[in-house]
């Protein structure tokens with residue numbers, strides 16, 4: 001039995017919980033301040049979710065965890081068996097984890113109504129009782145901490161127009177898709193859906209973002225409840241020669257438009273020893289501190305792309321080219 005240590009307000013925790021459910025991997029869901037501190041003390045970077053393995057070892061970082069579980073458990077894989085679709089699914093997951101998360105963080109901590117509501121719910125989730133005073137004390141301390149970190153993760157008011165425009169394009173594409181099919185690469189969920197679900201699950205709860213989703217993206221809003229538990233889904237992957245869903249083409253175009261330039265600018269700044277970098281997309285500027293973790297993400301994506309066999313590359317490169325993704329994968 002695995003033990004997944006996470007939090008309801010943690011997008012990566014919701015992602016991992018949905019993955020374990022979908023794959024019918026026996027686990028218990030453990031959340032709350034006490035277990036959080038105990039579990040994060042057992043890993044290098046004190047971030048959640050933390051997965052406790054049946055042998056008592058602990059590990060975190062959702063993407064490597066997902067691939068490790070793929071290696072340990074063959075059934076109900078969430079990686080499409082076609083190497084081309086597998087690469088695209090991993091690219092979309094990384095985009096959600098590293099770019100869409102800025103929408104999640106921005107919608108949560110930019111406006112006071114969300115800061116107040118979410119910090120209180122985070123306190124409620126952390127202590128599960130123990131009185132209002134303790135909850136409020138935690139809430140105001142956590143709110144101050146998170147609001148103070150907004151610039152660090154690029155979620156400033158000045159950056160938000162680009163983050164929001166990008167998020168709306170993603171939601172537009174999903175809204176048009178989920179009425180036809182709940183999945184991107186067939187009739188079963190892939191790592192891409194879980195990456196998107198993780199971040200969007202929070203937009204489905206936080207007051208301002210939830211109101212936007214219910215009003216403008218009502219089916220995507222409902223889709224979140226479906227992806228939260230797909231343990232009952234028995235589906236198949238699309239065949240390699242089947243045309244890609246328009247939603248996949250739209251997501252790749254968004255990756256080429258915003259995420260590629262973001263990763264390249266971050267890598268360029270790191271190489272030049274610059275503390276910050278700036279990109280501009282459709283006239284909207286975005287400034288952020290240089291981030292080491294995203295250097296690893298870019299390197300992983302390049303390595304996955306380079307590892308593709310020649311036939312697969314020939315098949316998906318025209319799509320990557322027209323989406324502008326080869327600019328950062330080459």
Ligand SMILES: N[C@@H](CCC(=O)N[C@@H](CS)C(=O)NCC(=O)O)C(=O)O
Pocket residue numbers: 009010011012013046047048049060061062063097
């Ligand atoms: N790359 C990690 C990111 C994990 C992460 O950032 N988790 C957040 C919660 S969603 C966290 O624990 N942040 C640390 C903190 O706020 O102290 C993953 O994919 O699991």
